[in-house]
Amino acid sequence: MRLSGFAETSEDVEGTFDPTARALHAPRSEGAEGQVVEIIESAAPGIYLGWGAFVVQLGNLIVIAIMLALFVLALIVPFPKARRRK
Amino acid sequence: MRSAPDMSWRSRGDLASRPWQGRVRDYDLFKEVTIGFVIVSLLTLGLVAVLGSPDEPSVTFVSWSKNQPIDFATTATAELGRTSDTAAYGPPYNHTPGATQTLGPLDLQSMSGVRIPIDTADAFVIAPLKTLPRVPAAVATWTAASPADQTRWTTDYGKALAADKGSVLPPARSAYGPVPALIASLMAMARSGALDGALAGQNGFYNQDYTKAILFLGDGTYFQDLAAGQHLTGDQWGMMNETGNYPGQSWLWLFSFFYQVEPFASAPNADLLVVLIMAILTALLALIPFIPGLRTIPKWIPVHRLVWRDYYRSRLPISPTRARETETDISAPEAGAASADR
Amino acid sequence: MSGVKSAPGTRSNRPSEPAEPADEVYTWTGRVRRWLLRRLPPEKLLPQDQPSYVASWIYVFGMASLAALAVVIISGLALSLNGPAWYHVSSLGHFTNGVHLWSVELFFLFMVVHLWGKYWMAAWRGGRVLTWITGVIAFAVSIVAGFTGYLLQTNFDSQWIAFEGKDALNAVGVGAWFDVADLGQMFTWHIALLPLAVAAIVALHVVLVRMHGVVPPIDAAETDDQILHPGNESEAGR
Numbered sequence: 001m002r003l004s005g006f007a008e009t010s011e012d013v014e015g016t017f018d019p020t021a022r023a024l025h026a027p028r029s030e031g032a033e034g035q036v037v038e039i040i041e042s043a044a045p046g047i048y049l050g051w052g053a054f055v056v057q058l059g060n061l062i063v064i065a066i067m068l069a070l071f072v073l074a075l076i077v078p079f080p081k082a083r084r085r086k
Numbered sequence: 087m088r089s090a091p092d093m094s095w096r097s098r099g100d101l102a103s104r105p106w107q108g109r110v111r112d113y114d115l116f117k118e119v120t121i122g123f124v125i126v127s128l129l130t131l132g133l134v135a136v137l138g139s140p141d142e143p144s145v146t147f148v149s150w151s152k153n154q155p156i157d158f159a160t161t162a163t164a165e166l167g168r169t170s171d172t173a174a175y176g177p178p179y180n181h182t183p184g185a186t187q188t189l190g191p192l193d194l195q196s197m198s199g200v201r202i203p204i205d206t207a208d209a210f211v212i213a214p215l216k217t218l219p220r221v222p223a224a225v226a227t228w229t230a231a232s233p234a235d236q237t238r239w240t241t242d243y244g245k246a247l248a249a250d251k252g253s254v255l256p257p258a259r260s261a262y263g264p265v266p267a268l269i270a271s272l273m274a275m276a277r278s279g280a281l282d283g284a285l286a287g288q289n290g291f292y293n294q295d296y297t298k299a300i301l302f303l304g305d306g307t308y309f310q311d312l313a314a315g316q317h318l319t320g321d322q323w324g325m326m327n328e329t330g331n332y333p334g335q336s337w338l339w340l341f342s343f344f345y346q347v348e349p350f351a352s353a354p355n356a357d358l359l360v361v362l363i364m365a366i367l368t369a370l371l372a373l374i375p376f377i378p379g380l381r382t383i384p385k386w387i388p389v390h391r392l393v394w395r396d397y398y399r400s401r402l403p404i405s406p407t408r409a410r411e412t413e414t415d416i417s418a419p420e421a422g423a424a425s426a427d428r
Numbered sequence: 429m430s431g432v433k434s435a436p437g438t439r440s441n442r443p444s445e446p447a448e449p450a451d452e453v454y455t456w457t458g459r460v461r462r463w464l465l466r467r468l469p470p471e472k473l474l475p476q477d478q479p480s481y482v483a484s485w486i487y488v489f490g491m492a493s494l495a496a497l498a499v500v501i502i503s504g505l506a507l508s509l510n511g512p513a514w515y516h517v518s519s520l521g522h523f524t525n526g527v528h529l530w531s532v533e534l535f536f537l538f539m540v541v542h543l544w545g546k547y548w549m550a551a552w553r554g555g556r557v558l559t560w561i562t563g564v565i566a567f568a569v570s571i572v573a574g575f576t577g578y579l580l581q582t583n584f585d586s587q588w589i590a591f592e593g594k595d596a597l598n599a600v601g602v603g604a605w606f607d608v609a610d611l612g613q614m615f616t617w618h619i620a621l622l623p624l625a626v627a628a629i630v631a632l633h634v635v636l637v638r639m640h641g642v643v644p645p646i647d648a649a650e651t652d653d654q655i656l657h658p659g660n661e662s663e664a665g666r
Binding site for chain 2: 474475476477478479480481482483484486488491492494495496498499515516522523525526527529530531533534536540545547548549550552553554555556557560561564565568571574578581582583584585586587588590591592594595596598599600601602603604605607609610611612613615641642643644645646647648649650652653654655656657658659660661662
């Protein structure tokens with residue numbers, strides 16, 4: 001089972017369905033084909049906003065803000081009157 | 087006077103319980119479904135086109151052993167010595183006295199028994215090494231040794247690793263027995279990708295079960311540090327978060343909240359406590375219609391007057407003709423019914 | 429029961445005779461049919477009108493949640509038919525994965541606003557408690573369905589969620605049978621059992637809404653003009 005080179009490493013491991021092999025060769029990989037780079041270390045972790053013990057991710061905060069905004073708008077925005085049927 | 091609060095769920099033959107016989111307006115159910123589906127689909131497609139979705143590649147034993155060799159070796163040694171988190175976890179992986187999360191007499195973790203038995207020394211180190219075409223001699227030395235020797239070797243080697251601030255494994259010494267050779271072989275397996283394969287393929291050809299690999303990864307610092315870097319750990323509201331800038335699971339806010347505060351944050355049975363609390367709160371949410379007070383808040387804080395403002399505005403007739411008709415139509419009013427504001 | 433019965437074992441294909449009442453039942457099937465038709469006649473199941481008080485934008489969020497759920501299921505079908513590795517290597521797959529992710533976010537977003545609205549309208553009144561309860565159950569089961577979905581991503585996030593999620597499940601003793609690191613098990617839950625459960629609960633929820641009708645306003649009274657002078661606002665001449 002000694003294997004040569006990294007490029008074939010995970011894919012050629014006999015008989016195992018190993019999705020990590022695909023991930024390493026995914027087009028979005030920053031490393032060149034065959035170079036085993038752990039992309040996670042260079043990925044931006046996202047924007048976090050914190051107030052004391054509360055640390056919320058910006059994406060989540062936006063979703064929550066939209067929920068509240070839609071709720072308020074739904075209550076305030078006038079609803080069309082019944083349309084007369086011809 | 088009605089004897090029951092009118093926020094009750096009961097069907098009492100009152101106005102809310104009977105089919106509506108009052109004024110209606112046209113409503114096209116299928117048209118609304120179609121329009122709704124089109125709008126939501128377009129909205130979704132727009133979001134995907136602009137924002138995409140995350141896909142952080144998995145951690146592998148290849149990347150772990152290359153990027154943090156000492157952490158890998160330390161973890162592997164702990165697995166050999168059966169001192170890792172997994173080795174001390176208890177059911178369903180092994181029998182470890184006092185390891186389960188309990189709440190007084192309640193010990194749910196023991197309920198299943200050891201149904202996914204994992205002997206960390208064997209599953210994570212010895213068995214993978216035995217798949218090599220030339221099994222290292224150290225394996226035979228290890229399996230023939232007494233438990234006392236095994237413990238002594240792994241403890242001493244573990245101390246050497248803890249003192250190792252570089253990225254090269256400590257040199258072998260007789261005090262460590264076959265352990266350095268085992269760890270070095272395992273490291274080479276990891277770097278070649280064979281360990282990923284061996285852990286996944288322990289049942290032969292097919293496998294969908296990554297339990298062992300996940301547990302082994304989690305026993306190390308590398309995997310956990312990567313997660314912490316992405317704000318995914320329990321004490322970082324991690325349950326709510328997604329990698330990168332993408333929104334995660336904002337609806338798990340309350341579940342995550344408990345892990346941030348004492349007494350749960352440092353409780354050894356935090357998971358049991360939080361799961362039980364969330365189960366109770368969810369049940370309470372479902373049972374709100376039965377809970378006086380909670381079910382009456384919508385009446386005390388009249389958000390509904392915004393929802394139905396058109397209805398409330400036109401419920402009383404304005405024209406004198408209608409006013410006269412209404413007066414003669416009113417029979418002896420039901421107690422409380424005549425007053426619109428209660 | 430009056431009326432002419434057909435000869436046993438034969439079907440009556442004569443035009444309906446006035447002497448044979450349509451609701452005469454003498455079988456289990458007939459009894460169930462009668463019960464269903466009484467609780468939910470066709471005009472209630474598929475109405476052409478609704479009460480005039482259903483006139484607020486808050487009412488669209490139930491339908492929006494359903495629409496989002498439909499997109500979730502369709503995109504999920506595409507993903508599962510192509511296997512779990514597809515979206516890592518195909519740009520169409522990656523796009524489909526994005527559709528699945530964002531439709532889930534929208535589903536929960538709309539469902540939460542729907543929940544808030546229904547609470548402030550006290551929508552459980554008038555015997556509608558089962559509608560409320562099935563709604564909460566749908567919410568809870570959807571969360572579990574989403575959790576199993578995250579486990580199927582076959583990337584770093586799913587590794588971490590499996591590692592963390594196992595603790596909650598092991599703490600309550602079910603981790604042995606619900607192994608979050610077992611892709612095979614999680615597939616069965618996520619693409620078969622849980623979608624069926626969500627669909628069944630949501631269908632029941634919607635049928636209950638059709639059966640009971642939309643809850644009238646709090647403090648609506650028999651003396652309201654809308655009740656004393658009913659009719660259809662959409663008809664010409666009102």
